Amino acid sequence: MIELHVNGEAHRLDVAPETPLLYVLRDDLKLNGAKFGCGMGQCGACTVLVDGRPVFSCLFPVSSVGARPVRTVESLGTVERPGPLQKAFIDHQAVQCGYCIAGMIMRAQALLETVAHPSEQQIREHMSPNLCRCGTHMRILAAIREVAAQGRLPGAGPQKVSA
Amino acid sequence: MKRSDAPIDQGRRAFLAGSGLMVSFALLGSWRAFAGQENTLGATILAPDLPGDLKIEPVLDAWIKIDARGVTVCSGKVELGTGVRTALWQVAADQLAMPLERFTFVTADTALTPDEGYTAGSHTMADGGTAIYHAAAQVRQMLLDAAAAKLGVPARELALHDGVIVAADGRQLTYEQAAEGVDLHQRAKPVSPDSDPSTFRYIGHAIPRVDIPAKVTGGAAYVQDMRLEGMLHARVVRPPDASAQLESVDTRAVEAMPGVVKVVRDGNYLAVLAEREWQAVQAMRALREAARWRSTRRYPGNDTIHAALKALPQRIYVTTREGNGPVRQSQHAAPDAAPAAPSPATLSVGFGKQYVIHGSIGPSCAVAVYRDGMLTVWTHTQGVFPLRAGLAEWLGLPKDKLRCIHVEGAGCYGHNGADDAAADAALLAFRTPGRPVRVQWMRDQEAAWEPLGPAMLTELEAFADEAGQLQAWRHALWSTPHNERIVNAGRLIPARLLARPVASAPSAPIPQPEGDADRNAVPLYRIPSVRVDMHFVTEMPFRTSAMRSLGGHINVVTIESAMDELAERFGQDPVAYRLRHLDDARAREVIQRAADRFGWNGGQALPDGHGVGFAFSQYKNLMGYCAIALEVKLDKQARSVQIVRAVAAVDCGQIVNPDGLRNQIEGGIVQSSSWTLYEQVLIGEGGVRSVDWSSYPILRFPQAPVAIDVQMIDRPGHAFLGAAEIAQGPTAAALVNAIKRITGHRPLHLPLARQDSPLFA
Numbered sequence: 025m026i027e028l029h030v031n032g033e034a035h036r037l038d039v040a041p042e043t044p045l046l047y048v049l050r051d052d053l054k055l056n057g058a059k060f061g062c063g064m065g066q067c068g069a070c071t072v073l074v075d076g077r078p079v080f081s082c083l084f085p086v087s088s089v090g091a092r093p094v095r096t097v098e099s100l101g102t103v104e105r106p107g108p109l110q111k112a113f114i115d116h117q118a119v120q121c122g123y124c125i126a127g128m129i130m131r132a133q134a135l136l137e138t139v140a141h142p143s144e145q146q147i148r149e150h151m152s153p154n155l156c157r158c159g160t161h162m163r164i165l166a167a168i169r170e171v172a173a174q175g176r177l178p179g180a181g182p183q184k185v186s187a
Numbered sequence: 188m189k190r191s192d193a194p195i196d197q198g199r200r201a202f203l204a205g206s207g208l209m210v211s212f213a214l215l216g217s218w219r220a221f222a223g224q225e226n227t228l229g230a231t232i233l234a235p236d237l238p239g240d241l242k243i244e245p246v247l248d249a250w251i252k253i254d255a256r257g258v259t260v261c262s263g264k265v266e267l268g269t270g271v272r273t274a275l276w277q278v279a280a281d282q283l284a285m286p287l288e289r290f291t292f293v294t295a296d297t298a299l300t301p302d303e304g305y306t307a308g309s310h311t312m313a314d315g316g317t318a319i320y321h322a323a324a325q326v327r328q329m330l331l332d333a334a335a336a337k338l339g340v341p342a343r344e345l346a347l348h349d350g351v352i353v354a355a356d357g358r359q360l361t362y363e364q365a366a367e368g369v370d371l372h373q374r375a376k377p378v379s380p381d382s383d384p385s386t387f388r389y390i391g392h393a394i395p396r397v398d399i400p401a402k403v404t405g406g407a408a409y410v411q412d413m414r415l416e417g418m419l420h421a422r423v424v425r426p427p428d429a430s431a432q433l434e435s436v437d438t439r440a441v442e443a444m445p446g447v448v449k450v451v452r453d454g455n456y457l458a459v460l461a462e463r464e465w466q467a468v469q470a471m472r473a474l475r476e477a478a479r480w481r482s483t484r485r486y487p488g489n490d491t492i493h494a495a496l497k498a499l500p501q502r503i504y505v506t507t508r509e510g511n512g513p514v515r516q517s518q519h520a521a522p523d524a525a526p527a528a529p530s531p532a533t534l535s536v537g538f539g540k541q542y543v544i545h546g547s548i549g550p551s552c553a554v555a556v557y558r559d560g561m562l563t564v565w566t567h568t569q570g571v572f573p574l575r576a577g578l579a580e581w582l583g584l585p586k587d588k589l590r591c592i593h594v595e596g597a598g599c600y601g602h603n604g605a606d607d608a609a610a611d612a613a614l615l616a617f618r619t620p621g622r623p624v625r626v627q628w629m630r631d632q633e634a635a636w637e638p639l640g641p642a643m644l645t646e647l648e649a650f651a652d653e654a655g656q657l658q659a660w661r662h663a664l665w666s667t668p669h670n671e672r673i674v675n676a677g678r679l680i681p682a683r684l685l686a687r688p689v690a691s692a693p694s695a696p697i698p699q700p701e702g703d704a705d706r707n708a709v710p711l712y713r714i715p716s717v718r719v720d721m722h723f724v725t726e727m728p729f730r731t732s733a734m735r736s737l738g739g740h741i742n743v744v745t746i747e748s749a750m751d752e753l754a755e756r757f758g759q760d761p762v763a764y765r766l767r768h769l770d771d772a773r774a775r776e777v778i779q780r781a782a783d784r785f786g787w788n789g790g791q792a793l794p795d796g797h798g799v800g801f802a803f804s805q806y807k808n809l810m811g812y813c814a815i816a817l818e819v820k821l822d823k824q825a826r827s828v829q830i831v832r833a834v835a836a837v838d839c840g841q842i843v844n845p846d847g848l849r850n851q852i853e854g855g856i857v858q859s860s861s862w863t864l865y866e867q868v869l870i871g872e873g874g875v876r877s878v879d880w881s882s883y884p885i886l887r888f889p890q891a892p893v894a895i896d897v898q899m900i901d902r903p904g905h906a907f908l909g910a911a912e913i914a915q916g917p918t919a920a921a922l923v924n925a926i927k928r929i930t931g932h933r934p935l936h937l938p939l940a941r942q943d944s945p946l947f948a
Binding site: 039040043044047050051054055056057059060061062063064066067069096097098100101102103106110113114117119120121122123124125126129145147148149151152154155156157158159160161162163165 | 267268269270395396398399400401402403404405406407408409411412414445463464465468546547548549550595596597598600627629630846847850851853854855856857858861879880881885886887888889891892894895
């Protein structure tokens with residue numbers, strides 16, 4: 025059994041230890057946010073936060089997570105109460121097909137929790153691991169910029185403490 | 188409001204239509220059709236006199252149903268990530284005078300919706316949107332007439348308000364009440380009641396897309412997110428290349444792996460089904476290791492593919508336009524003697540393009556279940572009806588025992604692995620009755636097995652008089668097919684791999700004026716004599732099919748390069764030179780708007796390494812107009828090319844959702860710049876070698892343009908023209924033109940800016 029802390033909840037799961045975190049999130053916890061894109065850490069569609077840092081969940085063995093908290097896009101808000109980045113992505117309509125977007129939001133979240141007012145170049149370099157094929161880059165950048173202008177985003181807070 | 192269904196100017200339409208008898212070969216776009224004929228998207232025309240896709244489904248209640256549950260509007264088109272679901276819904280809402288949230292909107296399901304063929308070619312608003320626009324207006328009028336009879340007042344005294352019909356005396360009827368006794372099962376009329384655009388609350392407004400909130404919060408939004416009770420996870424093992432034969436495979440060890448339910452082996456077809464997804468992935472890897480293949484052919488490489496295209500078996504399709512009249516197309520088995528050139532060419536230019544991939548971020552996926560004799564497939568295909576026909580033929584099922592339901596996947600940009608993955612799921616579910624099966628392709632499978640965007644070669648000769656006025660134009664191009672859609676079971680890869688394979692139907696190009704590899708090869712410019720020779724290569728070294736803009740991407744690069752070179756030759760500004768050869772007022776307006784907004788000035792002073800480029804095309808010469816001006820920065824040391832700013836001016840007829848249109852144009856510019864600057868499939872003796880994002884790099888954030896400005900010209904009352912593919916050609920051509928201005932040399936091979944590009948030497 026593996027104990028996993030996801031979006032503020034503890035889970036005990038009967039999964040093979042080498043299973044990539046992505047499959048546990050999607051199949052065992054039935055979370056849709058993290059997506060399978062390449063399975064090789066080259067596209068970022070599977071990006072989630074482990075202890076506040078963006079990771080490629082398609083490569084990250086679930087057994088390596090340990091007690092560190094995992095956060096997915098589901099932790100940031102809901103349709104009724106979207107979080108700041110989710111709201112900015114909606115306001116900017118920063119989606120075409122949207123398949124990459126949950127990963128985009130999580131990678132941006134990691135930046136905005138650690139850097140207040142990142143520069144344009146910092147944002148672009150930070151987002152570089154994540155691919156968008158529809159060409160929605162201009163809007164994704166605009167949405168991130170808007171939230172960045174409001175100052176640093178609060179982290180997960182208590183989750184980190186409990187870890 | 189009177190409204191034209193023709194996506195081209197009335198005068199020109201009449202002119203082209205009147206010339207129909209002179210056409211020597213099928214020369215029919217979506218705007219003109221005969222009963223019984225198939226349109227370019229695979230649907231059969233039943234009523235040529237009706238607007239839009241009412242031509243292929245003329246009965247009103249196929250589109251709009253009203254019963255006790257309320258109002259339901261159905262579309263055979265699908266959401267591919269371009270926002271059309273919302274846009275179509277907007278059209279229905281205004282024409283029915285109902286708020287969006289007050290009625291149900293259903294898309295592409297073979298059991299529920301009209302058969303509109305494929306969602307492709309920027310046709311969705313032009314054909315599907317037009318059908319809903321008219322069907323809804325006609326149903327609205329029928330409801331008003333019925334309410335008038337029920338209330339005993341003239342229809343003109345009734346008002347429509349939020350789905351309720353209100354009489355002057357305050358009495359009300361809901362649509363459901365008004366519809367009682369009304370038979371919507373009747374043929375639509377060619378002419379619809381007028382609508383007043385000033386009353387539109389949705390059409391022309393930037394309505395937020397209905398699908399976005401779920402997509403940014405982790406809601407179930409894609410076929411990949413489906414989890415059915417008892418669902419098995421399947422993975423396929425594909426041959427190392429299309430020619431490879433399975434010599435041997437010992438499946439026993441794989442069958443003994445944890446969770447494995449079964450291994451399917453049939454000819455060259457291999458798959459594994461497991462209880463859990465990660466178990467299926469591990470079993471797939473083991474199965475791949477266990478399989479022994481023998482390849483039976485060698486493939487051309489990136490250096491030899493263009494020579495190979497010239498040498499392979501081909502048919503020639505010749506399109507001519509004389510005296511700026513109608514285009515005519517004819518087919519030849521072999522090259523005929525080209526008519527004598529009027530004089531030595533003023534300019535010769537040609538381009539080579541490599542194979543490209545659609546490269547959906549989410550590899551193809553499908554879910555299927557075979558239960559009680561009924562096979563149901565959930566798929567992100569572009570065409571549920573053609574897919575159903577192909578699967579029915581393959582599996583020997585009657586069509587009514589097969590249901591294909593569209594569920595979104597990642598953006599596809601054309602014919603990717605969607606249909607093949609659906610065939611995988613259908614086959615595996617058919618052979619595992621009672622349990623749903625989810626098939627998810629891996630990245631390398633998508634990259635190696637999706638139909639590629641064709642490698643192409645163009646050669647152009649332009650002839651101008653001494654004043655620079657164009658007189659003649661000879662454009663030749665070589666390409667494999669751009670339209671290998673599912674017209675038979677053999678177009679599905681799994682059907683070719685079984686021990687009893689099904690052969691693919693013979694290839695046929697989409698005829699002019701829409702065109703195939705020769706899409707947009709006929710310039711819109713005024714030229715007395717135009718001839719385009721399409722060398723349609725029928726033996727494909729690599730399977731190719733539709734990818735956004737088809738041959739339009741490289742043809743517009745070729746045409747617009749020639750226009751720039753000619754302008755330079757005659758000492759003229761490139762924008763002025765284009766305008767000098769254009770009569771179409773809408774074409775002239777987008778060019779002027781882009782130039783004005785950009786501050787176009789041929790002699791403008793720019794920083795070192797910067798250059799500007801301009802390009803224009805009207806998509807297929809009959810859909811959306813797009814002109815692009817951009818400034819590019821070439822940094823040799825950093826080995827980078829970046830768009831500093833781009834201005835696009837577009838005219839897509841009546842705009843349904845301005846923000847949706849802007850999103851599509853921005854996306855088109857970014858996507859096309861990625862194709863044009865970086866993308867090529869690596870090919871070699873063993874076949875496709877680039878099977879990940881490292882060997883097939885695409886644009887990443889640091890390379891994205893600094894700024895894009897989209898200028899939209901709205902045409903209320905005019906036909907919807909479509910948007911998703913119109914920026915691909917002009918963006919590429921403007922990039923090539925800008926690089927010529929920076930370096931003094933015109934790059935003639937795409938992609939332009941890979942790390943080993945001579946551009947950085």
